Amino acid sequence: MDAVGLTNTRARIVGARTGVLADAVVGVVRAARAVGSVSLRVLRRLSAVVSPLGWVVLALIPAALGIGYAFGWLEFVATGWASVALAVVGAIALIGRAPYRMSLQLPHRRAVVGEAARGAISVRNTSSRRTLAAVLEVPVADGVVELGLPGLRGGTTRTEDFAIPTAKRGVIKVGPVRTVRGDPLGLVRRELEWTDGLELVVHPRTVSVPSTSTGLIRDLEGSPTRDLTSSDVAFHALREYQAGDDRRHIHWKSTAKTGTYMVRQFEQTRRSHLVVALSLSTHDFASEEEFELAVSVAGSLGVRAVRDGRTVAVVVSALTPEFAKRRVYAVRPLAVHLPERLLDDLATVDAAATALPLRDIARVVADDIPGISVAFLVCGSRTTAQELRACAARFPVDVEVVAIVCDPEAIPGLRRIAGLNVLTIGYLEELRLALARSAAVA
Known part of the structure; x- marks a missing residue:
């Protein structure tokens, strides 16, 4: 039972x-x-x-x-x-196992696109006898780096350096280091792993954008706004007293001279809040070159703002899942507490057909992020002037909207379109000059 x-x-x-x-x-x-x-x-x-x-x-x-x-x-x-x-x-x-002790080192865990990056393998023979020559294999991204290791006397150590390609932005997996043993005919092949794998983060290229290029921004660290208020720190002028004015701001010397109550008037100041919005939608870019330039532009602007200690938000398009019933209207914020963390996040972004286009990013940013003073919208050549006007219309009138169009085939320039500045650049180095022109116009 x-x-x-x-x-x-x-x-x-x-x-x-x-x-x-x-x-x-x-x-x-x-x-x-x-x-x-x-x-x-x-x-x-x-x-x-x-x-x-x-x-x-x-x-x-x-x-x-x-x-x-x-x-x-x-x-x-x-x-x-x-x-x-x-x-x-x-x-x-x-049969057997070589008496090795290995370690894999990356002198720097971060690199920049196009810059030299290297790794090193330290091999020690822990036995008292001499080892035979061997072949070391190091997986690097989608390839394998082969290094010849000569025979080592007992107790000796040898270090082998190798280059890591950084032609593309992203996260490169390096290792684990392995040795390969087999017979001359290739009937058998035994791989032994000796170390753990490491990651090298390849950042996008950036340029140093001067703080004065953000002359579009008016805050306590820069210039006051043109808006007048009865209480602030930047003195503007005197005017006659009106009902409801704070009596603490009465200017008694002028009152005595004119015989009429006079109060101080101030220019309104506010702490700037920058937003850098990068589109990941293939709708906004004609080529991969345009997209990589846009990523570098967003990184340059964000890094400058973080180093200046400004309040900044860097956002990218959210992706709509493959089998979702409707489009996802959202943006993904990137880390901005350190410049390196921001570039780490930018190293992993990719363009996608399911990403939110710029016109929808502008709507989400304007609705969800309060207190914006300057909005940088970064896109490619396929974003039309009509779409840029629609993006600018999403923001309040006191927000300075700057669209940066990345187009290597176009002539660099600055033009004003219905409430926003449109900067067209073909190379990353042109960003500094373009922003200086925009600040002068503002």
Whole structure:
């Protein structure tokens, strides 16, 4: 009765039956599972070291010997035993483990696109005998770097340097370092991993944008606004007292001279809040070159603002999931507490057809981020003037909107379109001059 209601493996095999026969059936199933598990582990290990050519040689052994001895064909017998000899040589080549102790180092965990980056492997022979020469393999991104390691005397250490390509922005996985052992014919190949893998973050290129290029910004650290108020820190002028004015701001000397109450008037100041919005939508870019330039522009603006200690938000398009029922209207904020963290995040962004285009980014930013004083909208050549006007219309009238169009094929310039400045640049170095012109116009 204790077996009633059981849903384990035994119940599924023999139900509630007991006795010698039921126990025998269960024992056979358990033994078969154990043998199958061991066979699967052995097969996995063999498949990891035996090459396709090695499998052919292993298949030849029973086939050639069986046919040769069955029909008396000496050629097949010779082929079978030759295959046995090759298999034995391959097995011997896999025996043992080199007495190495290795470490993988990256002098710098961050690099910039196009700049030289290197890694180093330190190998120590921990035994008292000399080791044979070996080949080190270091996976780098989608490729493999091969390094020749000569024989090492006991207790000696050798360091091998290698270059890491940084032609593209992104995160490059380096390592783990492994050695490869095998036979001369390539029947077997045994890979031993000696270190953990590391990551190298390749930042986009940036240029130093002077703080004066943000002359569009008016705050406590810069110039006051043209808006007048009755209470602030930047004195503007005197005017006659009106009902409701704070009596603490009455200017008594002027009142005594004119015989009329005069109060101080101030220019309103406010702490700037910059927003840098980068579109990731392929709708806004005609080429990959435009997109990479836009990423560099966003990084240059964001890094300058962070180093100046300004309140800044750098946002990129949110992606709509592949099987979503409707478009996702949102932006993804990037880290801005340190310049390096901002560039780390920019190193991983990619253009996508499902990303939110600039016209929708502007709407989300204007609705969700309060207190914006300057909004930089970074896009490519496929964003039309009509779309830029629609983007500017999303923001309040007191927000300075600057669109930066990245187009290597266009002539750099500055133009004013219905409430926003449009800067067109073809190279990253033109950003500094373009912003200076925009600040002068503002």
